[in-house]
Amino acid sequence: MRIEVSPAVIVLNKTSVLSARKLAEELGGELHGPANRVAEADMRFDEAAKHVRDLFEAGRPIVAFMASGALIRILAPVLSDKLSEPPVVSLSEGGRSVVPLLGGHHGANDLAKRAAAILDGHAAVTTAGDLRFGVALDAPPEGYRLVNPQEARGVMAELVAGQSARLTGEAEWLAQSKIPFQDDAAVRLTVSDTIIEPESLELVYAPATxxxxxxxxxxxxxxxxxxxxxxxxxxxxxxxxxxxxxxxxxxxxxxxxxxxxxxxxxxxxxxxxxxxxxxxxxxxxxxxxxxxxxxxxxxxxxxxxxxxxxxxxxxxxxxxxxxxxxxxxxxxxxxxxxxxRGWARGQLFVVGIGPGSAEWRSPEVSGMVGQSTDLVGYSLYLDLLGRLAEGKQRHDFDLGKEEARVRHAMELAGAGNTVSLVCSGDAGIYAMATLVFELLDTGEGLSDAARRIAVEVSPGISALQAAAARIGAPLGHDFCTISLSDLLTPWESIKRRVKAAGEADFVIAFYNPVSRRRRTQLAWARDELLKVRPADTPVVLATNLGRSGETVRVAPLAKLDVDDVDMLTVVIVGSSMSRTVKTGDGRSWVYTPRGYAAKPDSTLKPKAALS
Missing domain, CATH: 3.30.420.180 (CobE/GbiG C-terminal domain)
Incomplete structure (x- = not known):
């Protein structure tokens, strides 16, 4: 399905940050700014032109504190279909002048007027019909549909040139406009829910009756x-x-x-x-x-x-x-x-917000959260949404209340709400998506309405992906994930999986490696893997990824210390082929070769694998 997303409010320097922040909050949007100049932005970018074009091509409404000429030159290469372009609004420094540049009748005019009202500025709407008649004939209000939009330009041209119009049928928004009406006018505006074949210079509006x-x-x-x-x-x-x-x-x-x-x-x-x-x-x-x-x-x-x-x-x-x-x-x-009238089928979005930073949250997830009326999740995860959670009804749950959390989200959706069940990382990797479908499968304890909800799952960057990206490419070849928590899985089953993964020489990402009461499992896994892997096998310890206090360290397998690991750490143990390399800037990286050295045209020298 297509997700309606909130506006991206773009600011290029600190001068207009306060105005931009106010606008983003009032419009329900996000503040976007250059990473090197606007640290307080919700979304940060390196290259403004590319970022703006990417937003435009993704259909995202754009409100930019940027000179109109500059914005036009940035978007010129990607302009194509007038009927499908998103609204684009340009604002002067501080927002005193607000100019709808593109998509005037697709929301830009209204967006400009709202922005001007919020910032006490002036909306420079230049669309002829809006200015002279107070209506946009090609963009009727909700509850009406223009049957022949391709004829709107010609009809508007006639009216702007001084012609009158004949109104057939009833529509208060037309009757109260500034359009001059005469019974014998050549231009016709017809309102009817019956089938009508439009004549020349006639616009037909179908009311939703x-x-x-x-x-x-x-x-x-x-x-x-x-x-x-x-x-x-x-x-x-x-x-x-x-x-x-x-x-x-x-x-x-x-x-x-x-x-x-x-x-x-x-x-x-x-x-x-x-x-x-x-x-x-x-x-x-x-x-x-x-x-x-x-x-x-x-x-x-x-x-x-x-x-x-x-x-x-x-x-x-x-x-x-x-x-x-x-x-x-x-x-x-x-x-x-x-x-x-009536109620809509409830919608449940099961979203993974990644490690927590806005830069690692997908636009689809942001759109789903923005569309939601209710947010359900562990309190920390909801806090990580920052301003994106503002204006939503929060339903906070403690850790350990996973089933209650999911049931609550499903029943909220069953009542006709649009709900986001918020997970860290990816919603389908050791998170809540599986419990949603398990409850749908059994139906146990769910109301009839909750069993009939629409469900969509949107991926997020998982902890193992984030850790791998921070340290290089340890997941470059076959890998697996194993949770060391025995709360839901018997310890004997976990031990069998660790042994099998070790013997198969998989790179292993360990989730839930330790807890306050559980300190022995990771040590057992280390000792078991040392039976089949070199002592210097690189181990990545990544903590608080994408958040304050982030640390990423590398240690040899033989020296892996359980006391260096906490509940917010993901542990990646390399395979026998995994290697470390230092670059000229002093950084250490970990990678696992995929085997390109074996190709006939390669100049790489193959590394010896563990026998």
């Missing part, structure tokens, strides 16, 4: 559901652009076909309980006792359509059936916005 009620059997084909809806819309001469959403019963919250059909019509999917649907029983044209006995209401498709459209609605297309689906359409007197 059509509520599609859907029922289907479990596992129904998406194509069947879409075809049924399209047929009923066509038979009733109703515009697909006027669909406000697809609505059904909560038992169908995880039905693939309904969500796929909703995406097909570019509309949300919303759900009602049996009680809410049964409240519409008196207005149904096709009530069913069979349906009532099965699910507790007399009609899903008609009931959901009417519940979504409201008490003043009318059922304009009664229930029709295909082999495995049903569909009905109700019309609301006013556009229906997504948040007005």
């Amino acid at each position: 059509l509520c599609i009620g859907v029922g289907c059997e479990r596992g129904a084909e998406t194509a069947e559901v879409i075809a049924l809806i399209e047929r009923q819309l066509a038979d009733s001469n109703l515009s697909p652009d006027a669909v406000s959403g697809l609505y059904s019963m909560d038992l169908k919250a995880d039905e693939v076909a309904i969500h796929a059909a909703a995406r097909h019509f570019n509309a949300p999917a919303r759900f009602f309980t049996a009680t809410e649907l049964e409240a519409e029983a008196g207005r149904l044209e096709n009530p069913s006792e069979t349906v009532f006995r099965e699910v507790g209401c007399h009609g899903v498709a008609e009931g959901a359509a009417l519940a979504a459209a409201g008490y003043e609605a009318e059922l304009i297309a009664p229930k029709v059936k295909s082999q495995r689906a049903t569909c009905a359409i109700a019309r609301s007197p006013q556009p229906v916005l997504p948040a007005m």
Whole structure:
């Protein structure tokens, strides 16, 4: 799925940091700055031009305290499709002047106005329609969709040139604009939820007044559901652009076909309980006792359509059936916005934030956290999110409460919230992702709603990756990870794995090497590996990676001291092939050759492996 991300507020020097920080906080964005000049930035970069272009190509809204000319020259090589470009706003030092440069009708104008209001500046909006008429005809407000956007430029040109317009249908945002209206004008603005073929100089707006009620059997084909809806819309001469959403019963919250059909019509999917649907029983044209006995209401498709459209609605297309689906359409007197009716399927993002620093957190994870209403995690991990966690409902848990933490996150999502379950490192490596799926598998103790949530897992930089990067390339050849904690795995099983990994000559990353009460396992692993590896095998000890107090050390296997290791340390033991090398700057590196020296064209000299 596409994740809507927050703006990147870019500042190039300390002069505008205070204004930029205020803007980032108010807009729910992140402060980006050069690593060598803005240490307090949430995200730091080395090369401004490359960073800005990368953000733009990733679709990230950009708010930059930068000269407009400079920003234009930076982005010029990557400009292509006007319809898909993200908003780009340029601000003067301190934010007194705010200029929307790109994506004016994709949010830049509104973003500039918000920024100007926050910083008490002036938004230099230059879009002709916005200035003269107070509306953007190619960017109607929520609840309306422009059916023929390709004609907007010509219509706007006529109006800017002095022509009047004829308004057919009702839309308060058009009626209250500064557009001059006349009954016989050549330019036409039409508002209708029916199918209309636009004429020359006519813009057609479809209000989101059509509520599609859907029922289907479990596992129904998406194509069947879409075809049924399209047929009923066509038979009733109703515009697909006027669909406000697809609505059904909560038992169908995880039905693939309904969500796929909703995406097909570019509309949300919303759900009602049996009680809410049964409240519409008196207005149904096709009530069913069979349906009532099965699910507790007399009609899903008609009931959901009417519940979504409201008490003043009318059922304009009664229930029709295909082999495995049903569909009905109700019309609301006013556009229906997504948040007005029903509830959305809950969303759980299981995210790995890496070692903790913003630079090592992926844009996808930042987008998921930014989109979330609730954050669940160990308190330290939530603290590591910094300002990204501001404005979110935090649900803090202590270490050792993993199952309670995951259940809480799933039940929050089951209530219709968008939740991020926050893990350090990678969410799928000794973290919470596996417990999420284990609970989904067993279903034990979960509510029905929690079992129907949408789940997405986003990767993070794991501790072993971070440690390897800091010290060179110890994971350059085959490796494995082993947790030395016997809280969840019997010690005898751990011992078998260490022996097998040692005999197979894997590089081994040890997680949970020690704890306050557990000090002997790492010493046992060291002694066991010394039976099959040289005494000088390099061992990497990496602590507090990406955070304050970071240390990365290398010691020979024979001299590995358990007292040098704590709970925040990952230990990487090299294979018999792993080597250390010193560079001219005095730094020591660890690497494990992959075997390129054996290639015919190589000038490398192969190292002898352990026999």
